[in-house]
Amino acid sequence: MTDASLLDRTYCIIRDEMRxxxxxxxxxEMAGALGLSVEESRRAVYDLMNTPFPxxxxxxxxxxxxxxxxxxxxxxxxxxxxxxxxxxxxxxxESLAMCWLFPGRTIRVDxxxxxxxxxxxxxxxxxxxxxxxxxxxxxxxxxxxxKWRENxxxx
Amino acid sequence: MNLFRSEEDVxxxxxxxxxxxxxxxxLAEYAMLWGIENYRARAWDDYITRLPELQAERWELLERLGxxxxxxxxxxxxxxxx
Numbered sequence: 189m190t191d192a193s194l195l196d197r198t199y200c201i202i203r204d205e206m207r208x209x210x211x212x213x214x215x216x217e218m219a220g221a222l223g224l225s226v227e228e229s230r231r232a233v234y235d236l237m238n239t240p241f242p243x244x245x246x247x248x249x250x251x252x253x254x255x256x257x258x259x260x261x262x263x264x265x266x267x268x269x270x271x272x273x274x275x276x277x278x279x280x281x282e283s284l285a286m287c288w289l290f291p292g293r294t295i296r297v298d299x300x301x302x303x304x305x306x307x308x309x310x311x312x313x314x315x316x317x318x319x320x321x322x323x324x325x326x327x328x329x330x331x332x333x334x335k336w337r338e339n340x341x342x343x
Numbered sequence: 344m345n346l347f348r349s350e351e352d353v354x355x356x357x358x359x360x361x362x363x364x365x366x367x368x369x370l371a372e373y374a375m376l377w378g379i380e381n382y383r384a385r386a387w388d389d390y391i392t393r394l395p396e397l398q399a400e401r402w403e404l405l406e407r408l409g410x411x412x413x414x415x416x417x418x419x420x421x422x423x424x425x
Contacts, residue, residue, distance in 0.1 A: 279344035285382040303352040327373035334419040
């Protein structure tokens with residue numbers, strides 16, 4: 189089992205890369221920064237995904253699929269930071285937490301209503317809601333909280 | 344975990360399930376839930392170590408929002424630190 193400090197460092201490397209580039213590094217890319225062998229780096233990523241942190245790997249692969257609030261797979265929750273669109277959010281709710289990783293910057297969420305198909309737009313900065321179009325937006329999840337970890341992609 | 348044009352759209356959504364009404368919430372309430380320290384702390388370098396101690400606020404907020412009348416938001420056994 190990877191120690192807590194190494195889990196924190198593994199988390200920070202992936203988080204920072206996703207914030208800067210919009211994509212998650214592969215464990216082989218991270219080994220040098222972690223000061224580990226490639227296999228030890230792979231194990232650290234797996235151990236991180238087994239903590240309560242709600243990220244996950246692509247099924248059957250070693251690639252990071254989701255690393256909240258980001259998704260490494262393009263989703264319909266597109267994130268724009270000060271005019272630059274290169275991120276996807278893990279889900280509609282996580283799109284609302286994106287602002288915490290971009291302090292002082294305006295985050296725009298462009299997504300779609302899963303019933304009507306109508307476009308929705310939200311803008312936030314440091315937790316403050318600057319815009320919601322339309323103003324009637326609601327959120328919904330059908331899976332009870334206690335079951336979120338049983339199948340994270342479908343919660 | 345998706346966003347909808349309106350409450351009516353949520354209830355008409357093909358994936359809507361009866362008994363999950365406590366999860367039908369306005370955008371502002373979900374923004375409050377995803378604004379607790381558990382999410383703000385993702386910018387911290389010791390976030391994973393601190394994660395267990397950041398969970399209780401979620402249920403305090405849900406209580407204040409009046410969203411704890413059914414077990415929908417109940418944490419799984421052992422989720423919260425003693």
